Amino acid sequence: MGFIAAPVAAWALGAATAAGATVATATVISAVAATVAVGAVTGAVIGAATAVISGGNILKGALKGALIGGITAGVVSGAGILTGLAPATSQLASMGVPGYTAGTGAGAGAPPPTAGLKTISTAAGADYTPALAGSNEMITGQRQIVGGAKPAASVPVTPASAASGMSDATARIYAGIGQGAMEGIGKVGAAKLGAGAAQELEEYKREMERQKIAENQSGEFDARVGNITIPEDWMANITTNANPNKQGLLTRRRMG
Amino acid sequence: MRPEKGLLSKAEQEQQGQRQVDPKTQEQYDVVMANGMNILHDEKVSDQIINQIMESPEPIEAIARATVDLIMRLEQSASAEGIQVADNVKMNAANQLMGEIMNLAEIAGMEPLSEEERYKAFSTAVSIYLDESVKNGTITPEQLAQMGQEASQTPEGQQIAGHMKTEQTGQPAGPVAAPQKPMAAAGTPPGQGPPAPAGRQPVAAPNRPMPQAGLL
Numbered sequence: 396m397g398f399i400a401a402p403v404a405a406w407a408l409g410a411a412t413a414a415g416a417t418v419a420t421a422t423v424i425s426a427v428a429a430t431v432a433v434g435a436v437t438g439a440v441i442g443a444a445t446a447v448i449s450g451g452n453i454l455k456g457a458l459k460g461a462l463i464g465g466i467t468a469g470v471v472s473g474a475g476i477l478t479g480l481a482p483a484t485s486q487l488a489s490m491g492v493p494g495y496t497a498g499t500g501a502g503a504g505a506p507p508p509t510a511g512l513k514t515i516s517t518a519a520g521a522d523y524t525p526a527l528a529g530s531n532e533m534i535t536g537q538r539q540i541v542g543g544a545k546p547a548a549s550v551p552v553t554p555a556s557a558a559s560g561m562s563d564a565t566a567r568i569y570a571g572i573g574q575g576a577m578e579g580i581g582k583v584g585a586a587k588l589g590a591g592a593a594q595e596l597e598e599y600k601r602e603m604e605r606q607k608i609a610e611n612q613s614g615e616f617d618a619r620v621g622n623i624t625i626p627e628d629w630m631a632n633i634t635t636n637a638n639p640n641k642q643g644l645l646t647r648r649r650m651g
Numbered sequence: 652m653r654p655e656k657g658l659l660s661k662a663e664q665e666q667q668g669q670r671q672v673d674p675k676t677q678e679q680y681d682v683v684m685a686n687g688m689n690i691l692h693d694e695k696v697s698d699q700i701i702n703q704i705m706e707s708p709e710p711i712e713a714i715a716r717a718t719v720d721l722i723m724r725l726e727q728s729a730s731a732e733g734i735q736v737a738d739n740v741k742m743n744a745a746n747q748l749m750g751e752i753m754n755l756a757e758i759a760g761m762e763p764l765s766e767e768e769r770y771k772a773f774s775t776a777v778s779i780y781l782d783e784s785v786k787n788g789t790i791t792p793e794q795l796a797q798m799g800q801e802a803s804q805t806p807e808g809q810q811i812a813g814h815m816k817t818e819q820t821g822q823p824a825g826p827v828a829a830p831q832k833p834m835a836a837a838g839t840p841p842g843q844g845p846p847a848p849a850g851r852q853p854v855a856a857p858n859r860p861m862p863q864a865g866l867l
Binding site for chain 1: 688753769778805807
């Protein structure tokens with residue numbers, strides 16, 4: 396306080412009225428609507444009184460009460476609070492869900508628009524991505540391999556199970572997320588598919604390496620065996636061992 | 652039988668959205684507004700306020716504090732003359748003067764505030780005013796509790812109190828019951844907003860009436 400250097404005009408009711416006070420009031424635009432101001436003051440007074448009774452901070456209590464007053468009056472969107480009073484459209488719009496625009500005022504509001512939601516129809520192709528239909532499916536992350544062939548990518552989906560009591564707006568949030576993940580090539584879906592394919596490829600490579608090692612081990616054994624000078628009597632057995640029907644010494648030993 | 656002209660005139664006025672304003676309340680409001688505008692448009696004062704707002708990292712709070720300073724200065728001036736400004740007068744005057752402060756700031760280059768930001772500024776000003784009033788003794792804690800009790804009995808207050816109750820588990824149901832007081836007649840300055848709900852009764856000014864929809 397104290398920014399007012401000049402003395403305040405004399406408090407003379409008659410003089411002030413004669414100076415055209417009503418003219419000044421008629422040309423001023425208020426900060427908020429009159430009814431909204433009532434809600435703010437009512438809320439602030441209740442909040443402050445509650446704080447006084449409970450021994451809390453009066454300023455915080457008043458601010459809290461005024462905030463609630465603003466929400467009930469429909470001025471405060473409450474997006475960060477996500478109360479039931481805020482329209483779902485505003486919350487969804489603030490989350491960046493396509494197809495929704497910010498609503499005004501509190502209340503149930505109109506049902507969310509469906510124009511922005513697309514139907515997913517990705518046919519199964521070389522990447523083994525199964526066909527998807529509808530917008531109520533989401534990736535579960537589980538992989539299913541059919542047959543012996545290893546697909547480059549296999550991302551089956553299961554229908555999203557709506558939790559009991561989930562509002563239509565919330566279900567559409569999940570649908571939107573699932574849709575965004577599965578919609579053709581791009582963003583989350585592509586990243587997940589790419590990650591799955593890369594992992595599958597790594598596993599395949601590792602298995603090939605293992606097989607190669609096993610094959611190398613056999614080759615190395617043959618090479619070592621090949622460098623050994625076999626006695627002549629043994630040679631006879633090995634020669635006869637060329638005939639699979641006839642067991643030679645080495646064969647017998649190997650089998651032993 | 653035709654009702655008396657006075658009653659018929661009153662009904663017609665209510666139907667047209669006009670309400671009978673307590674002349675003294677109206678006059679008090681006019682004086683507060685006249686003094687407030689004169690102060691606000693003083694060159695030094697306006698420059699200082701605008702600089703505070705434009706240089707503040709929180710312009711909304713700066714607007715709120717400027718409004719509180721102005722209202723409290725006007726209240727002190729009136730008190731020095733033995734006049735107690737009614738709460739509804741202060742509320743409406745603060746609303747109007749804050750609007751003028753916002754207008755000056757926007758002319759000076761501040762980005763226009765959204766409806767929610769304007770509400771935040773006004774609610775912050777009201778909260779700061781209540782807090783500082785209790786600290787400096789203008790309002791006693793008992794008076795504030797009584798004001799809360801009365802406010803919680805209004806339709807808006809019941810809704811707000813209900814929401815606050817759900818967030819404060821274990822808190823008492825509400826302020827201690829206070830003696831009921833007659834409420835001030837709701838009044839609206841010419842051209843100022845919608846009328847207050849009917850049924851409100853006059854509040855004696857020396858007993859610090861609760862804020863209401865008067866002068867709306």
